[in-house]
Structure formats: structure tokens, C-alpha cells
Amino acid sequence: MKDVYTFVAKNDNTIVDCDSYLLASEEEACGMANNIIGSYLEINKAVNTIEIFKYDNNKFSFIGTYTEYKK
Known part of the structure; x- marks a missing residue:
């Protein structure tokens, strides 16, 4: 069964x-x-973090944060 996942793109805290x-x-x-x-990153838009949430039974659960890898 598939679930709804929401992705919030952020630049620092914005x-x-x-x-x-x-x-x-x-x-x-x-x-x-x-x-x-x-x-x-391909379109040069300032985003350095993606927060992942899972929607389950009328609520969102925080799954984790994906951060841009910096060399």
C-alpha cells in the first residue's frame, strides 16, 4: 500500500x-x-534542506531531513 509523503524544500529556515x-x-x-x-540545484534555486513528512490517519509524522552535501 502506498502512503502520502510531503517534502518541504527549505533554504536555511525559510x-x-x-x-x-x-x-x-x-x-x-x-x-x-x-x-x-x-x-x-540544477535550476540554481537556493535550497539546502528537504524535510520529509508522512501523512497517516489525519496527522503528519516527521520522517527526517535530507541536507545538501557540501564538499
């Missing part, structure tokens, strides 16, 4: 954008977070 996807697992959600942050 929310830049958010979107939701129907995904099969938390692992798939982490992969999606990687794709999302990569897309923002």
Missing part, C-alpha cells in the same frame, strides 16, 4: 516550496528527496 507524492516506502521517499534537492 520555506521555499512543498509538494506531496504517493510512495511505497520511506526508502523511496529518501530517494525522492534526493531527486528534489538535485532539481533545485
Whole structure:
């Protein structure tokens, strides 16, 4: 069964954008977070963090934070 995962794109503590996807697992959600942050970096939009939430039974549960890797 698939669940709704919401991704909040942030630059430092400022929310830049958010979107939701129907995904099969938390692992798939982490992969999606990687794709999302990569897309923002390609268009040079200032995003350095993606927060992942799972919607379950009328509430959002925080799953984790995906942060841009800096060399």
C-alpha cells in the first residue's frame, strides 16, 4: 500500500516550496528527496534542506531531513 509523503524544500529556515507524492516506502521517499534537492540545484534555486513528512490517519509524522552535501 502506498502512503502520502510531503517534502518541504527549505533554504536555511525559510520555506521555499512543498509538494506531496504517493510512495511505497520511506526508502523511496529518501530517494525522492534526493531527486528534489538535485532539481533545485540544477535550476540554481537556493535550497539546502528537504524535510520529509508522512501523512497517516489525519496527522503528519516527521520522517527526517535530507541536507545538501557540501564538499
